[in-house]
Amino acid sequence: MKTVDTLIHARWIVPVEPAGVLYEHHSLAVNQGRIVDLLPAEQARAAYRAGIEHELDSHLLMPGLVNAHTHAAMSLLRGLADDLPLNEWLNEHIWPAESRWVNEEFVHDGTQLAIAEMLRSGTTCFNDMYFYPDITARVAASCGMRACVGLIVIDFPTVWAKDAGEYISKGLAVHDRFRGDSLVQTVFAPHAPYTVSDQPLEHIRTLADEMDIGIHMHIHETAEEVERAVELTGKRPLQRLEELGLLTPALMAVHMTQLGEGEIRRFADSGAHVVHCPESNLKLASGFCPAATLAAAGINIALGTDGAASNNDLDMIGEMRTAALLGKAVSGDASALPAHTVLRMATLNGAGALGIAGETGSLTTGKWADITAVRMDSLEAQPVYDPVSHLVYACGREQVSDVWVAGQHLLKERRLTTLDDHEIMHRARLWQERIGAANRTGHAGP
Numbered sequence: 014m015k016t017v018d019t020l021i022h023a024r025w026i027v028p029v030e031p032a033g034v035l036y037e038h039h040s041l042a043v044n045q046g047r048i049v050d051l052l053p054a055e056q057a058r059a060a061y062r063a064g065i066e067h068e069l070d071s072h073l074l075m076p077g078l079v080n081a082h083t084h085a086a087m088s089l090l091r092g093l094a095d096d097l098p099l100n101e102w103l104n105e106h107i108w109p110a111e112s113r114w115v116n117e118e119f120v121h122d123g124t125q126l127a128i129a130e131m132l133r134s135g136t137t138c139f140n141d142m143y144f145y146p147d148i149t150a151r152v153a154a155s156c157g158m159r160a161c162v163g164l165i166v167i168d169f170p171t172v173w174a175k176d177a178g179e180y181i182s183k184g185l186a187v188h189d190r191f192r193g194d195s196l197v198q199t200v201f202a203p204h205a206p207y208t209v210s211d212q213p214l215e216h217i218r219t220l221a222d223e224m225d226i227g228i229h230m231h232i233h234e235t236a237e238e239v240e241r242a243v244e245l246t247g248k249r250p251l252q253r254l255e256e257l258g259l260l261t262p263a264l265m266a267v268h269m270t271q272l273g274e275g276e277i278r279r280f281a282d283s284g285a286h287v288v289h290c291p292e293s294n295l296k297l298a299s300g301f302c303p304a305a306t307l308a309a310a311g312i313n314i315a316l317g318t319d320g321a322a323s324n325n326d327l328d329m330i331g332e333m334r335t336a337a338l339l340g341k342a343v344s345g346d347a348s349a350l351p352a353h354t355v356l357r358m359a360t361l362n363g364a365g366a367l368g369i370a371g372e373t374g375s376l377t378t379g380k381w382a383d384i385t386a387v388r389m390d391s392l393e394a395q396p397v398y399d400p401v402s403h404l405v406y407a408c409g410r411e412q413v414s415d416v417w418v419a420g421q422h423l424l425k426e427r428r429l430t431t432l433d434d435h436e437i438m439h440r441a442r443l444w445q446e447r448i449g450a451a452n453r454t455g456h457a458g459p
C-alpha cells in the first residue's frame with residue numbers, strides 16, 4: 014500500500030482532460046499538493062493509505078474554475094453605478110470613484126472580499142488587472158489562492174503610478190518579488206488600446222518577450238471604441254496591435270465583441286487567446302463576442318467575470334451558463350457551446366491562456382490539486398441524469414461545497430479555512446459607509 018496525503022472519493026469526476034469524459038465512483042489521490050492518481054474508488058481504497066479521506070458520495074468533482082479576467086478589488090464598488098453605458102459608467106462613475114478611494118487598504122480589503130467570493134463559487138485561480146498588484150499578489154499568496162497578477166499600465170497618472178514608464182518599472186519590481194512563487198505569477202496588463210500609446214506598448218512587447226510572460230488587455234470591447242480609433246488613427250485597434258507585434262500566443266485579448274472575418278482569421282493564426290466576459294458585455298450593452306465562431310476557427314477561448322462593478326458577481330458557474338446560452342442565441346445554433354465545452358473554457362482554456370495548462374486546469378496526474386466539489390443532492394438538482402449538464406444549466410454556486418488549491422483545503426463544507434469571513438464582511442461594511450455617504454452627498458469623485 015502506498016501512502017498519500019489525501020484521498021477524495023466522489024460520486025462523479027469530470028477531469029476535463031480527456032475531453033467529454035465523466036467517471037463514476039472514482040477517487041483522486043493527492044500528495045504534496047499534486048494529483049498523483051485518478052482511479053476507480055475500489056482500487057483506490059486497496060492501493061492507498063491516506064492521511065485524510067473524504068467521502069463525497071453525492072458530489073461532482075471538477076478542476077477548480079479559472080476566472081480569466083477580474084479586477085478583484087473592485088468588489089468594493091459592486092452595485093455603485095448600474096444601468097449605464099460603458100463610457101458614462103467608466104468616465105463619470107468608476108474612474109472618479111477609483112481616484113478618490115483606491116489605496117493600499119482598499120485593494121487589500123477588496124481583494125480579500127473577492128477571493129472569499131471566488132472560493133465560495135468554486136474558483137481556484139484568477140487573472141487580475143488592477144492598481145497595487147503587489148497587494149493583490151500578497152493577499153492571494155497569504156490565503157493560498159492561485160493568482161495571475163496583471164502589471165497594469167496606463168498612459169495617465171493614477172494613485173499607483175504617474176506615467177507609463179513608472180507603471181512599467183513598478184510592475185517589474187512586483188514581478189521580481191514574486192518570481193518563482195508557486196501560487197502567484199505575473200503578466201503585463203496594458204489597460205486597453207485607447208488608454209496606452211504605441212511607445213509603452215512596444216516596450217511592453219519587448220519586455221514580455223524577454224521575460225517570457227503574458228500580456229492581458231481589454232480589446233474591441235465596444236463598437237464605439239473601434240469607431241473612435243478609426244477616426245483618430247485610421248486603424249482598427251486590432252490592426253494597430255498587430256503592427257506593434259502584440260498578436261502572439263502571449264496575448265490574452267479580453268472582450269473582443271467587434272470582429273470581422275479577416276480579423277478572426279489573423280487572430281486564429283497568431284495563437285493569441287480570447288477571454289470572453291459575457292455578463293459584463295451584456296450588462297454594459299458592449300456587444301456580443303462571437304464565441305462559437307471563434308472556437309470553430311480554432312481560437313482558445315477562456316471565460317472571465319470582469320470586475321464586480323460590471324457583472325456584478327464573481328460567479329463562474331453563472332458565467333458558464335450565460336456563455337452557453339448566449340453562444341446559442343448569437344450563433345442561432347442550440348448545439349453551439351455545449352456544457353462540456355463551456356466547462357473546458359472555464360478551466361483548461363483559462364489555464365492555457367495564462368500559460369499554466371501544464372500545471373492546472375484539469376484533473377490530470379502531475380498537475381496541482383486545484384479541485385472543486387459541487388453537491389448534487391439538493392431538491393433543485395433532482396433527478397441527476399447528467400451532472401455536467403446540471404453544473405452548467407441547473408446548479409447555483411451555493412452548491413459548491415469544497416475547494417482545494419495545490420492540495421490545501423481552502424473551502425471546507427462551505428467554510429473558508431484561510432480567510433476570516435466576519436472580518437471581511439466588517440471591512441466591506443466600513444467601505445460601504447464611507448463610499449456610500451460620499452456618493453449620497455454628490456461627492457463621488459474629485
Ligand SMILES: [Zn+2]
Pocket residue numbers: 082083084231267319320
Ligand atoms: Zn475588465
